[in-house]
Amino acid sequence: MSGVLDWLNSEAFTAFDQHVIWSDMVGNCVGLIALALGWRRSIWTWPAQFASGVILVAAYASAQLSGGVGKQLLIIGVAFWGWNQWQRGRREHGGDIAVRFASGRERAVLVAGTVVGTLIVGGLFTAMPDLSWNPWPDAYIFVGTLAAMVAQARGLVEFWFAWVLVDLVGVPLAFSSGLAFSGLVYVVYLALVLWGMRDWWLRSRSSSRPVLEGAAA
Template sequence: MTSLNWLDSEAFAVVGQHITWSDLIGNLIGLLALALGWRRSIWTWPAQFASGVVLVAAYASAELGGGVGKQLLVIGVALWGWRQWTLGRQRAQDGSVAVRFATWKERGLLAGAAVVGTLAVGGLFTLYPSLSWSPWADAYIFVGTLVAMVAQARGLVEFWFAWLLVDVVGVPLAFSSGLAFSGLVYVVYLVLVLWGMRDWWLRSRTPVLEGAPA
């Protein structure tokens, strides 16, 4: 029994699914992070960091090394994204983080990284089944999440398209696996993604002020 065991204890049950505190807290903070990202708030990154820390603690308590490793990478990207937005010099006219569409070169790099990353991680999960219960789907969602975070850190509208592609797999996978709560969370993610995509799309047409203070 460790001080982290409470994270694996049951918070409540819904439609026959037992929801742990770590699942509940991690998902709620994740939803908050996405909402803050839609608002282009720098606090999206501390929220993503906090969500990762909660899940690392939960996976460590449950002795799931694969989950710990994945969340540590998410935490690392969150810290990098936080630094990117903190040091950014371009601001929109309202003082928020400026957003734009990626160049074709950037899109190619993101797509290439997603494909290579999914093949590499999926292969690793296949070789070591203990790291994931669904190797290729898990790899797709994990790598897609990292790609989305990188695009978000760069202020790219494609960030939302990456999240949309993750949700397209995440929603049906969660429900078909009997994970109703996670499936409902992904549905909320989908709504926020569509809303955020529209907002960033419109914001990408807003002129930026060069040299504005960070």
């Protein structure tokens, strides 16, 4: 096992004075595939997110970003829940995954949860500096990713807006943490997110049916 971890955290190549490790490169490439599958509303986005999370745990651990490690562990856990939610949605809507905008209450819960969660996690990282050398951006990405994936699992268009907000902090944090490939992939993520946002937005307008009803049950 240690041999695999050593390989994952070994250098793949150097470009523009940035050292790229295997776990950072492979995990983020799989993450890009997961995002593209999410845009296509394919249920296989969840296994891809699970695989990406497993690999990227090693990358963030090597950069001593506990928030990043926690983010990937959340992705692994939420991937199981998201798979079940979309399976239920497919059964209820004839094999398709319908999408919609969140209600006012759902938006308020997502925003409030993100703010409160960031304050709690950021406070924890600040009180325990060994967990993260950059506590507040790390905490924001940790909690923002959870909010985005919960919105995705429920088929909410706001999922894409949440990813945009995570990317705005994730790009500079990745570069400053020595995860150059993550930084570059975040830029590609942003392009895919904007594309996916447009697609889900248009699909939400073409259907007035409730989506994934009972998902919170």
